[in-house]
Structure formats: C-alpha cells, structure tokens
Amino acid sequence: MRQLIAGNWKMFGRLTDVTPFAEAMRAAPAHVDLLVCPPFTLLERFATALEGGQMALGAQNCHANPQGAHTGDIAAPMLVDAGAAYVILGHSERRNDHGENNAVIRAKTESAIAAGLIPIVCVGETEGEREAGEAEHVVRSQLQHSLPPGFAGVVAYEPVWAIGTGRTPTEDDVKSMHAAIRAALAAQLGQDGAKIRILYGGSVKPGNAASLLALPEVGGALVGGASLKAEDFLAIANAAPRG
Numbered sequence: 001m002r003q004l005i006a007g008n009w010k011m012f013g014r015l016t017d018v019t020p021f022a023e024a025m026r027a028a029p030a031h032v033d034l035l036v037c038p039p040f041t042l043l044e045r046f047a048t049a050l051e052g053g054q055m056a057l058g059a060q061n062c063h064a065n066p067q068g069a070h071t072g073d074i075a076a077p078m079l080v081d082a083g084a085a086y087v088i089l090g091h092s093e094r095r096n097d098h099g100e101n102n103a104v105i106r107a108k109t110e111s112a113i114a115a116g117l118i119p120i121v122c123v124g125e126t127e128g129e130r131e132a133g134e135a136e137h138v139v140r141s142q143l144q145h146s147l148p149p150g151f152a153g154v155v156a157y158e159p160v161w162a163i164g165t166g167r168t169p170t171e172d173d174v175k176s177m178h179a180a181i182r183a184a185l186a187a188q189l190g191q192d193g194a195k196i197r198i199l200y201g202g203s204v205k206p207g208n209a210a211s212l213l214a215l216p217e218v219g220g221a222l223v224g225g226a227s228l229k230a231e232d233f234l235a236i237a238n239a240a241p242r243g
C-alpha cells in the first residue's frame with residue numbers, strides 16, 4: 001500500500017505561507033500520497049494553490065451536524081465546499097482542549113463520511129496510561145467507541161506524550177501497537193479492516209522518519225511541527241518506503 005504522509009499544521013500558518021509551501025511540494029516524490037491539513041482560514045487558498053498537483057487537502061476538525069446553530073463551528077459539507085478531501089478527527093489536542101470523547105468523535109466521523117470526506121481518526125495513550133501498562137487497552141477502547149460500523153478512513157496512532165516533545169516510542173512499541181490496532185480493526189470491521197492505513201504521529205522528523213516508516217503496519221505519518229517547513233516535510237516524504 002502507498003504510504004500517506006500527512007501534515008497537521010494545527011493553529012499555525014497565514015495566507016502568505018500557502019503559495020510558497022504549495023510550490024515547494026511540486027518537488028515531492030511520486031511514490032507517496034501527500035496531504036496537508038491547515039487551519040480553516042487557509043483551506044480555500046490552498047485548494048487553488050494545490051490544483052493539478054499531487055498533494056491533497058484536509059481540515060483538522062468538523063462538527064457532527066451538517067449545519068445548524070453552532071456558533072464558531074464548521075460543518076463537514078463546508079469543508080468539502082472549501083476544497084477539503086480529508087478531515088482529522090479526535091486529535092488528542094481536541095480531546096483535551098474541547099473535551100471531545102469517543103462518542104463525539106464517532107458522531108463527527110459519521111458526519112464526515114456522509115459529506116464524502118475521508119476521516120483520519122486519531123487514537124493514542126497518555127504517558128500515565130503507558131506507564132500503567134494500559135496503552136493497548138486504551139487505544140483498543142478508543143477504536144471501538146470512535147469508529148462507526150463500516151468505517152472506511154484512516155487511523156492515526158499518536159501517543160500523547162510523543163506529540164511535540166521530541167520523544168518517540170521504541171520501534172518495538174510502535175510495532176506492537178500497530179499490530180494491536182490492525183487486529184482491532186479486523187475484529188471490528190472484518191476484511192475491510194485490512195484496507196485501513198494506520199499512520200504513526202508524534203515527533204516525526206527527517207532524522208527518524210525512515211526508521212519509523214519502515215516498521216510493519218505503519219502506513220504513513222501524521223506530522224505536526226515538521227510539516228510547517230516544506231524542506232522537512234519533503235525529507236519525511238522521501239524517507240517513506242517504496243511500494
């Protein structure tokens with residue numbers, strides 16, 4: 001399966017950043033799928049700048065309803081309108097900052113799918129949960145409660161303690177967690193579970209990308225900080241295995 005290298009710009013980026021980044025991406029390698037998920041304000045500008053190129057566009061959140069009286073929120077059909085094909089849901093920063101639980105994430109995921117978006121559902125344990133030996137249990141429970149039946153999208157494993165910290169799990173820990181996620185997807189979704197890409201996220205950098213992306217059941221990366229610099233993001237894309 002081709003790997004997906006996805007950038008999550010979080011709450012960074014201005015309109016003036018869009019064209020230089022999109023132009024730099026024209027040098028991206030052809031053997032990977034590329035995605036950038038900027039803030040809402042940059043979606044439309046990005047949609048134009050990426051036209052005819054290989055990079056897809058996504059958002060970082062949506063509401064569970066397709067429209068309505070929800071001040072400050074954005075609905076999935078609006079993201080489609082702005083040119084997005086993907087949406088990140090259930091990121092740990094949303095779970096923490098906005099109290100999003102698995103049921104909310106599941107409702108948002110259903111809404112995204114109904115609008116024709118590909119959801120990227122994030123799961124991952126806290127440091128305390130890992131230390132308590134609960135990491136796989138927590139992630140399995142997140143999958144069970146945040147993925148709707150028949151889920152067709154992407155899963156991103158992002159250990160909360162590895163996000164923005166420069167720390168990553170050991171290769172063995174990534175391997176066993178990705179294997180556990182694959183098994184959980186098979187149990188939940190049957191044969192279709194095998195088709196789902198499982199991204200790794202959390203302090204992916206040019207220096208560690210090749211070893212992380214080469215691990216079994218790692219189908220790509222969800223990159224935060226390093227996705228803001230075109231050069232670093234391209235280096236990570238180039239580190240993805242071929243075929």
Ligand SMILES: O=C(CO)COP(=O)(O)O
Pocket residue numbers: 008091158162163164165166201202203204222223224225226
């Ligand atoms: O949260 C992340 C991507 O969604 C990872 O962020 P960093 O790559 O900055 O650790």
